[in-house]
Amino acid sequence: MALSRSVVVIGGGIHGCAATYYLSKKLSDLRRRNEKEDDGESQNPRFQVTLLEREDKIACSASGQAGGFLAADWGDAATDQLHKQSFELHAQLAKELDIKSYRTIPTLQVRGGKRNENGLGGDTPTWLDGEIASARLMDDPTRTAQVTPAEVTNKLAQAAENLGAVIKTGQRVVGVVMEDDCVTGVRVRENERGDETVVPCTDVLICMGVWSTLASQWFGLPADAWPITGIKSTHCLWKQREAVRNDPYALFCAEDGRFGTHLEVYPRSDGSLYICGIGGSDYVEGDRLKEGGDCERATMVAANPSRVEAGSSCLKSMTSEASDAPDEIGACMRPCAPDARPLMGPVPGIANAYINAAHNCWGITWGPIAGKVMSELILDGKASLDLSAFRADRYTTKVSRRGRKQQTSDVGEQW
Template identity: 25%
Template structure:
């Protein structure tokens, strides 16, 4: 079908859906985005804002042993809320089977081929589209208090080097010279020069605006409840209000919430939601560190990101199902642990406290491509901790897949039918 005749409907207005819509409309397709809430208010709203190319998925050798020690501790960074849920049990089993060196190597190959193009694509978008999103291409520091943590981080840096990235190992003094807010307890860490930071909500809003300018229609308050097919051929979708919207191609970019729609096609994507939290603090002496660079507090997996006018503390992976309940002790833990690594963290009122649900597949990789047996329906979800990082590349590759018939990078590792 000619590009200008294609009507692509994108379900979901998070970073993934908006990036898909942007590149589809750039390639000449007629695009409608259907978002049940507001654009960018899902997981994409409050992320740590770090573009971290080349980083491994959550599945790593040793992860299961590490997780088993703390997984039911409600204050540990990785937490599984005890409950009877066969789908979660199956997910955890598949997850643990994928915590091997072989899987890590395959994942790193797949992610690094996308990752090498990521930061420059962000740079291109920010420059060409004049996106106002506080984009800073200045890397970030991962910092550690213990020999054990540092040792593991060095191992990860070695793996990244094998895949063409240039992480730099630094001792505590060198780190403090580059980031004065780090306190004397910090033993050392890694600098990731290819990384960048931005304000994630501003990025999505700005991209949505540019997508509109290219002629796409963005409808909010439009929840898709049904996929319409006629003898196996896609016709469109129906919204909760009863509107039928015709489509030649459908992209399901529904984040952690997409399981039910996909199941209408007999397709089961084993998604689990991993809740993360953030606390934003205004810069005030004695309450918020005067942080100049993004730091990840290694042992606790908490990101501290200076954004325009405030510092965001973000992290935790909580498997407690699809809900937005804030467990206060976990939220408070974000700033409590920060005080161990940074000078100047005190008690303070936060300007924002939030939680969001990362869409996670049990092998730690996203699913990108057509739904088995439904060549006009694509999925683009499961980005877990890397949804912002992989957002623009996902949009570009999905658009190439749909419009040109083949993406410019090999997406075999991300096939949507790999869990059958």
């Protein structure tokens, strides 16, 4: 007879929503199998997954505001498997969940500067009509793609709900309830007075993006067990650019000393034009992420006006499509561990707790595969990928720091 499973996922970004979707799929299979095999003796085991998000909507953090660029073959030895498998899963999900923003897109490496009158050395979009010194194709155009991250994240949450998951927003998780080395519930802060309710669970999965760093102490681990920094940056968006809609290319621009930018430009299928990589990366950690800090929660993370100006000016120098001010500006944090690899696996020393966080600048690409393997780990006890490079105990004994100097810099973007 199957045992009841009640999994609580914390955080409504792409990682929480993808994990909730794949957990719900597996649990609904389990539910069906159990119903078929039920000989009348069973005690009606319960199969439930619940997602708890602090803000009042899903995808309000990096997963709603990122670029959404996907690359199949841009991984390193440890992450290549995540890139390749997730690239395939995005294409599958686009069909399964009717993700309208998904499409493959050619990607150019672009250098700004005096226009080369002999041509730019390859096919270029018509809207790249300004100061471009060179532009060359970076990869096989069928191996790079894009999505609008907010659409994917919301569709994963919606599909999970259709499979029976419970998605609750406005739920600030402040800790867990432990019995021996097992989690039995998740503590949710009810109000300013500090009243709490407990959501009981058989398993818990931490998907709180950069704020996952704060959760190590819930499990009695050292405060620096999961040293995740939030690398905060500003982005801008222009709406209704018809020329861009009709001739889509993603651009990776070389560092441009005139503006202090390292632009990434993503024309989206709805006709909008998005840029990030506009410099001024700000490394957020420690008290800034805690109660009272300026980045305590997703909706408090503010754009830097001087970087909006720099990014807009740089794009304007390259295309007449950005001659007016952006329609939207925003800022968010990408969660990054010192070795830039994700933390994916069991919480050290705890029988039924897991973490899936710190996916740095590839979190949208890796969302589907990370959610899928975490669902396998939690419900089957083993994952179909080798997760040894992503172990959640790799910083517990020795915390190494990122090689690059951490600083607030107005030059380029520090990936």
